Amino acid sequence: MIDRRKFLGTVALGTASAAFLAACGQSSSPAQTGSADNPVTITYTWWGNDDRAERTRKAIALFESKNPDIKVNGNFSDFAGYWQKRATEAAGGGLPDVMQWDLSYLRDYGQRNQLLDLGTVKINTDAFEKSLLPSGQIRGKTYGIPTSTNAFAVYYDPAKLASLGIAEPDGSWNYKEFNAFLTEVGQKGNGTLFGSTDYTGVWWMFNIWLRQNNIQAFTEDGKLGFTKDDLKKWLNMTSELRGTGAIVGEDKVTQLLPKSPFGSNVTATEVTWDNFMAGYLADSGAKDLKLVPVPSDDPDNLGLFLKPSMLMVASAKTKNKDAAARFIDFMVNDPEVGQIFKTSRGVPASKTQRDGTTFEGTDKLVVDYEKSIEKYLKDAPEPPIVGFGTLESTFKRVAQDLNYGKLTVDGAADAWFKEAEDLIKQNA
């Protein structure tokens, strides 16, 4: 995993020197245009595995054949290394022209003027859900265009439920029913199969629960929108399940790393993003997995939303704004690009691209799930506050300590709030 401390340190240092450099040499280079004989070259960088590298190579080749005046140099690294490298490049003023981006880092780089305001260039966003676009915007400026979406879901393995003689859930459940379901799995699983990991330890599930209760996680000015009592109430939701078969013990979870308990066939369900499907299938070797909506005590408000699973951004210092914009437009809108990536980036965000793609098997499951929850979807939250990554990992850590029995619910809430308030003060 990425070392947040190290990353933050690098960024802090980076911005200091970047500001210095920016002050020294404010060179305004003229926009370059290319022709088929003399193409301009832009660089595009992404994170991902060898499978994504192969797909992206195909997409780039297609773009180059359609746009002979632009050449794209692609390069890639793994997720953790990706952000170390970006932090260093941002400091040196050498960010690549176009980058694949993650929502958690959008505000950090956007506020520091490292990213190009994509509202100033021509990118077609007509085919996008209007509720999705704000997630790439900060204070009215568009820094990122979502390539694809993911939504929160409950995964389950039908084969495992069948072997225990438990009926498959239909996804219309409240928290009490969900807990009862997990307990039943735990009892019948008899120590070899558990219900799930502790869902109260998942930040986004908490965020969804807040939305179900009409509370915003963060206010407009980047402060916490909920109280300590809300958090305590949330952490108490599973207080009777911890230590039973309904929730897999934290020591077991740690033993299974780097795989998840669900991917290791130790739990029957898991609460997470729907684009983890391919990973779970590969890790567990299960024949098929299914998705249903998260529980809610208000059947009309599931608190669900589409989140950009990744975005496309451009460097503020790019010399080829026009070429960069054309490449982004192509990557998010072109139906043939959809055919190349399928759902490996998430479900295509642009309707043109989604409609132009044929989904089969696993891909279809994920797309169908997102279609089935369409009527419950509300606006995506704004890009997370600066330092959100730290808050998210702290959330996970205190929940772990809670499951180990090192902290009480009150202690866990206090610990998280202290860290959150310190962090928000630092970044204010």
Place this chain on the structure above:
Amino acid sequence: MTTMATPTQPAPTKPPAAQVYNPKSESTAVKRIKSTIFHVVALALVAMVLYPALWMISASFKPNSEIGGANNALLSANFSFDNFITAMEGIGGVSTLTFFTNSLILAVGAVVGTVLSASISAYAFARINFPGRGLFFGMMIATLLLPFHVVIIPQYIVFQQLGLVDTYVPLLIGKFLAADAFFVFLMVQFMRGLPAELDEAARIDGAGHVRIFGSIMLPLMKPALISTSIFSFIWSWNDFLGPLLYLNTPEKYPLPLALRLFVDQTQSSDYGAMIAMSVLALLPVLVFFLVFQRYIVEGVSTQGLKG
């Protein structure tokens, strides 16, 4: 390492005189018991140390879904070479052989550069009495105290402005300029242990610094040079952060970068292929170590000797 073999040698015994009380034979028995206990303990420790390696090798032959997680068995019924085939196919159109070649270029470059530059600098510090020698020596040692992370960004900016990003220059130039203070220090200490009379004699015979360095010092420093080569080879072979920051084109990536590309948190991870490639990546280092290992011990032990 090599000393571990000594206790195995059976204690010298006379032909045993049967039925007669013989204190010597009893002490042989005691020795034998002691030696057995020692070996059992040593073997248990070795097993503990080698278990991760064994796990890695066994995992490289298992299908992805059986690696890690709830699977503890070392052997799988689904034994196959598929992981090695995937690993050798390369990533994103770049063949694995390219990654190997790149790693080799960087590692050999690092060895050559470090050995040349560190030995020359060490000669200057150990044998030439130039003004400010103490100060410069102190400054060099001080760079050892500077954490690598502090210099990442300034260094990156320098190479970025010089247009040297995405070349091997940033990764190798430091090695040719004796920037690895640790190795310079190692060699200075070694040279200080060599008798000064040798170069005084050479000077009387009319040799200059070049001659003294080339014909007297270098041959005597062989153990230190070999230790340096081994360490700089292994460090360069395993270096991840340097290549990550300075190389952009996948065709220039060395192995450590390529290894990470099989694992992706947001999609499926191919642990099998990653582990298979790790096994392959380990081989050159292992061979390098086996060939030179006796020199490591020699290098370290002779450093304590005074002329």
